[in-house]
Amino acid sequence: MAAAGGGADDPSADVVERAAVxxxxLGTPARLRILWALAQGESDVSGLARRVGGALPAISQHLTKLKLAGLVRARREGRRQVYYVDDPDVVDVVRLLLGRLARRTPPAGRG
Known part of the structure; x- marks a missing residue:
């Protein structure tokens, strides 16, 4: 194990801060579900609300935060906004975590 002093391969404080942010x-189930859904394919707000189960205003607010963080983007198609993943690396991290958790034994309180 590496010493706790700041080795050459340690990420910078800025990188650690951005990762924490x-x-x-992504620390809400709704945003994880939205990101997961968009990783499967583009969608508008109505489609996301149906898929992840949420009210349109709440889904829209979550999308705004994900957009500001640079994780998703939107493009206009006629009168609607179509959202898609803008950071595939974050999707890889989410897939890895959710996949590992899904393969584990039953969640706490169920077994």
Whole structure:
């Protein structure tokens, strides 16, 4: 194990801070579901609300935060906004975590 002193391969304080902000942003089940759904394919707000189960205003607010963080983007198609993932690396991290948790034994309180 590396010493706790700040080795050459340690990420900078700025990188650690940005990672913490991203993890904090993804710290809600609704945002994880939205990101997961968008990783499967583009969608508008109505489609996301149906898929992840949420009210349109709440889904829209979550999308705004994900957009500001640079995790998703939107493009206009006629009168609607179509959202898609803008940071595939974050999707990889989410897939890894959710996949590992899904393969584990039953969640706490169920077994």
């Amino acid at each position: 991203t993890f904090q942003l």
